[in-house]
Amino acid sequence: MSDAKIPNVVVVGTGFGGLETAFYLRKRLGKRVQVTVVSASEEFLFKPNTIYIPFGKPPEAFVYELRGVFAKRHIPFVHAAAEHVDPKRKTLTAGGKEIPYDYLVLATGAAMRPDEIPGLSANANTIWSPEEMLRLRASFDDLLKRAKAGKPSRVRFLVPPNNKCSGPLYEMVMMLDSWLTKKGARAQVDIGYLTYEKGYIQAFGPRLNDFVMEEFARRRIAGQKGAIVERVDPGMIRLKDGTSEPFDVLVSFPPYVAATRFEGLASDARGFLLTDPKTRQLQGQPDIYAVGDGGDFPVKQAFLALLQADAAAEHLSERILGEETTAAFDPVSMCIMEQFDKATFAQVPLRLTGNPEMPVAVREDAPGMYRVGSGAVWRIGKKMLGAAIPARFMNGQPFHAGPTWAVMEAGVNVMAAVFSE
Numbered sequence: 001m002s003d004a005k006i007p008n009v010v011v012v013g014t015g016f017g018g019l020e021t022a023f024y025l026r027k028r029l030g031k032r033v034q035v036t037v038v039s040a041s042e043e044f045l046f047k048p049n050t051i052y053i054p055f056g057k058p059p060e061a062f063v064y065e066l067r068g069v070f071a072k073r074h075i076p077f078v079h080a081a082a083e084h085v086d087p088k089r090k091t092l093t094a095g096g097k098e099i100p101y102d103y104l105v106l107a108t109g110a111a112m113r114p115d116e117i118p119g120l121s122a123n124a125n126t127i128w129s130p131e132e133m134l135r136l137r138a139s140f141d142d143l144l145k146r147a148k149a150g151k152p153s154r155v156r157f158l159v160p161p162n163n164k165c166s167g168p169l170y171e172m173v174m175m176l177d178s179w180l181t182k183k184g185a186r187a188q189v190d191i192g193y194l195t196y197e198k199g200y201i202q203a204f205g206p207r208l209n210d211f212v213m214e215e216f217a218r219r220r221i222a223g224q225k226g227a228i229v230e231r232v233d234p235g236m237i238r239l240k241d242g243t244s245e246p247f248d249v250l251v252s253f254p255p256y257v258a259a260t261r262f263e264g265l266a267s268d269a270r271g272f273l274l275t276d277p278k279t280r281q282l283q284g285q286p287d288i289y290a291v292g293d294g295g296d297f298p299v300k301q302a303f304l305a306l307l308q309a310d311a312a313a314e315h316l317s318e319r320i321l322g323e324e325t326t327a328a329f330d331p332v333s334m335c336i337m338e339q340f341d342k343a344t345f346a347q348v349p350l351r352l353t354g355n356p357e358m359p360v361a362v363r364e365d366a367p368g369m370y371r372v373g374s375g376a377v378w379r380i381g382k383k384m385l386g387a388a389i390p391a392r393f394m395n396g397q398p399f400h401a402g403p404t405w406a407v408m409e410a411g412v413n414v415m416a417a418v419f420s421e
């Protein structure tokens, strides 16, 4: 299969990390590389926008079929789940077949492990997949019916330890508040938010914490930080400090693990692949890279997956071309949080702390880069990202390259300068 002169790169996964890597390599190296994509899914799911499903958007709106795109970019596609990597023989086993590689990029993402908290699966609505978002829609519709009939309800949101991307649950609680207010049903619903975090959206530093505190006060959402769940009984959250919190509807974002554990490759207890923080090369295996949620960067985010993919693909390109390697992952997170009545933008330069309780902190050496802004205008930014990323991928192009990104980056910078501080 592989041409002896042309390096053969196998990319595993068709999420943000996998697609960005494959299309970046094709764009940067053209015919000087052979790229094969292996994935358990033939589709790309734009997960960030699945937050709209509980409020009525159809799941199909966020799913994109990929086969035609790979054909267009001359990227063979293998629809199979990767099972095993043999770094000595340089083969990947997927769907029972061995696939040889010169370089391997693993972008297999994360999975949820709700069973880590006894009773969570049985008693909570969880957010992760479109199916779970549809179940949450049924719960919210029920809540609305009860409120319209004058019956009170208690809704609680819960972030347990080892959830690695709490932002979406903050979006959900504020979207629910706005949605119920618009429907004239908010007064009947008591909303509370419990998180193990020491600060709200802890990973994004003090300014996001202050923003959430103000929003919770304005929206009459009762927040509790440092609330560590021990178990969930029917209608009751039991916390480690011995207190309990009753609920009628519970919404939680469960603890994270790696979607696929690769036996024999360097990984932590949750299966996340251990990498060089800059190049994303696997520890002890320089020809294998890990990007996105499946790697060991402690914050799991699509934007960070894209940045890691760009760094890994550029590093690999430099090696293939025999250039000096300079590419490095710079963890500057960016997100836009939906709230329906407005949205909040955050750009956060991060550094690793080595402290498992608080594994990242806002970088002190880049104060001008830590920006937060809030307002209705940011909803336009959210819509733009939701359209631009799938459009780039459906055209077989990496997101962070080329004119679309340059225009968007300039736009975001202008908006950040004018509408954030």
Ligand SMILES: Cc1cc2nc3c(=O)[nH]c(=O)nc-3n(C[C@H](O)[C@H](O)[C@H](O)COP(=O)(O)OP(=O)(O)OC[C@H]3O[C@@H](n4cnc5c(N)ncnc54)[C@H](O)[C@@H]3O)c2cc1C
Binding pocket: 012, 013, 014, 015, 016, 017, 018, 038, 039, 040, 041, 047, 048, 049, 050, 051, 080, 081, 082, 083, 107, 108, 109, 110, 127, 128, 129, 165, 168, 259, 260, 291, 292, 293, 294, 300, 301, 302, 303, 304, 305, 334, 335, 336
């Ligand atoms: C509700 C929600 C809202 C979110 N909102 C945001 C947001 O606003 N901004 C943001 O930046 N991030 C957001 N995120 C996080 C973001 O979706 C993830 O960080 C992102 O999807 C990670 O990309 P990835 O490529 O690493 O993994 P994924 O997107 O999960 O892709 C993994 C891919 O690997 C494939 N795969 C898995 N195992 C195997 C295997 N063994 N063999 C072959 N293929 C395999 C899967 O089929 C999939 O194609 C949100 C997440 C959720 C759940």
